[in-house]
Amino acid sequence: MSYTSSQRAAIECVDRNLQIVACAGSGKTDVVSRRIAELLLVPGVEPANIVAFTFTDKAAAELKDRVLRRVQDAGGSTLGLAEMFIGTMHAYCLDVLQRHVPETFRYRVLSDVTNRLFIDRHSKEAGLTSCPTRLASTPTLYRYRDSRLYQQVLSVLREDEVDDAAVPDQVWDSFAQYIRLLGKASYFDYTQMILTAVELLEDVDDERGRAIRDHVLGALKYLVVDEYQDVNPLQERLIRALTSGGSNLCVVGDDDQTIYQWRGSEVSNILTFAQRYEGVETVVLDDNFRSSKGVVDLGRTVAESLPAGARLAKTMTAAGHQQWQRGDLLALTFDSPQAEASWICDRMVELRGVPFVDGPDAAARGLSWSDFAVLYRSVAKDADPLVDELRRRDIPYVVKGLNRLFHSAEIAAVVTVFAYLVGEVGSETVQSAWENAEIVPSGRDWKSAFGVLETARAIKAGARWGVYNIQRLYLDLLAALEVREDTIPGTPARAELVFYQLGKFSQAISDFEEIHFQSAPAAKYRAFRDWLTHQAPDYYAESDADVGYAQPDAVVISTVHQAKGMQYPAVFVPCLRRNRFPSKRHGGVGLFHVIPDVAVAQPDRYRGTVEDETRLFYVAVTRSQKYLAMSFSPGGNQLFARPSDFMRLASTNQHVSTKHTWLGPSIQRLAPTPRRATPQVTLTFSELKYFFDCPYQFKIRFLYGFNPPLHEALGYGKGLHDALAEVHKRALDGVLLTTADVEDLVDRHLHTPYAYPALRENLVQSARAALERYFDAHGREIPNTIHSEKQIQVHLGEGVVVDGRVDLIRRLDTDEVAVVDFKSTERAQPEDVTRDQLHVYALGYEELVGESPDLIEVLNLDDKGKSTREEVEAPLLAAVRHRVLEAGNQLRANDLPRHQSWCRACDKCDVADLCRSRRDA
């Protein structure tokens, strides 16, 4: 791989703060990963000294993979690579907290949906309904209706730089209530994880804060921040705090690609970076290797239409191998959306099989469906005509960025069940909805199914919480109707898709029940039903062919936002309508009705400006490697009847044609061949355990997404683990806890939010007993702790990685090293599965330190459970390595069969009813 001089400058700059301004297609990820590999060659630099932030988990996975390959290329060692943090800032902060702050071990993270459920469920206590607005018509926010806005207010107050005095006192009161409630329930929302970590790191005076600073900053020598243009003020504070100890900082970004300002991104971070940090070296990567000179020139035109003062100076230049030809770039106008959709399909058919060269040294291949991407400002509002046309013509497609789970007939049918439970519809409605959705074969006996529902409905207030578990009800209902992949009418492919939908619904139930587990039965069903109609549809995406690890050869329909970071040989940007793209400003009760806009430094970020939309258009254009068709057709009403200014901008560019001439039949065509990438498979230890137990159970749980019912004792095992983690971590710091600390430990770590009071008391007792037993039996060995909760990775080659955490690594009196796994219940697990699992741990340890452990141990904390200890054997290690690789290949081939017949794995399987009838047992 050869680099340009500026790329090399960026890679080699390891001793100064560095700003890499990377244009679209400039090989950014490659440069960053190479630089990290280079850092590892610096004498004295260990993987644990490097932290790299990305914006998404997906980007993190990609960077990790790249770094690994670069390290291998550079002949470096992959030893200990698991100690390098590559991930989002959220994940990093959570990791720091849960590594160093025992009080936070028990905290769980609220997602966007569960956070909203939480706010609505506790609307008064969370301050929602007392939060004032500046509108006479809406004196305060309303439950349900305004909870989303309230979420935004809560994050702006913490993530932005807010002029405290300009925010009304009552708004602050609401805010304080929310924060108090969040802590009381032991939750972090996304913002709070970062804020908590930042405040600890900033607090130089606090004794404990200083200890954490020493740990964190002591290890950190190099910090890399990708997508720096999208960093918000709180995240900038984190970066500041992390580099305050003098670590080297490298930020990478492109101010022209700031597209998340409505989430608080602050472009000025990147614009003024060089002034705000010491001795900054700036490297501009303006060679675009991705696109033809036509695309690059159009992209530059778009970027340069932005006001000059608001950008970093750079001139994107075409430097790749893609050739521009007249006719590649089109700006076309159509009379109707249907005509536009039809032309797009024609154009795809025309381009299919046309020779395309992926890289400078690659052989030509024929373009295939997955080489085409159609990018919309709003898929939800504009993509329907194209989807209809693609379906009509049998062209495969996947739609990204659309929450339509609840539009599907299957889920609509499932929802009727809950309408029935609250007495809104009769049994005939339910039955006919299910039959219309073709989930069950017609003529199925519905008696037992309604029996399940009757039992659920008859539950009285005061019953144990576990009894009117909605998840249980759902799974029982599917079991009663014998809904399984092999009984769903239609082809196996259809059955699989239906199962993905049903699995997602199971996830929705889990989200709801996490917050509403303890609501009284009638209220709970009612709340669930309302949530299903009003809120849930906005959060859950329909499943299409793009699921699991298999990669379909299908046209991609996506929003511009979701296409960020992607590239495609041919890109379509249709529906360039005025008031849609650029989008017009919107009305309604908004952020600034709660927080005055003067309280925020750059309020326009949250409003959206033409410049923001221009940057979005820039992102859309620069996704294309060669072919790009921008088009307009008048939309449904007069607001969208005229073309966007972007149409004019595009058509005045000299590389763009405004008329399309069909390629003649003489043009050379190759067999369509999709770009082949071997998907990366990353598994955790616990997922792998299920896979070893039964591949089909793994599929039901992790690919389809079915969740077992929430268990009332949930949290017990984690609490024990956390308590022991504190014991061992303190030991590493030289503090030895004893039996006298048991009560404290249990208080701090045992969090069982779903336990009814009597159970809770039981769990406290058994947790204390378990810890006391541990101190009795192993107290003497605690000082021999080498690692507690050690992050490990196993790289198996061929893109298969296993991630995990080893509970304990300790030295025995024999001076041997043992890898230890705690089990909190004696719940039987076949012995061979346990051994497989432990050998994977051993592999992880080997990759961490370079030699395998001597022993692997299972320590059962339960009083009856038995503990095992065995020697690590090389042949077993090799065999396990092989089995994990095989698992990765099976996953990629979507080959996850069920066992031949009912077996012992089925006996303990929570989702066995979705697999086979119990009559077979």
Add this chain to the structure above:
DNA sequence: CAGGATATCCTTTTT
């Protein structure tokens, strides 16, 4: 061309 009346909208998405 200014200003009032009317029609139409109420994204985008990551953690």
Add this chain to the structure above:
DNA sequence: GGATATCCTG
């Protein structure tokens, strides 16, 4: 129910 774009009127 509020904000905005565009239409309409003089």
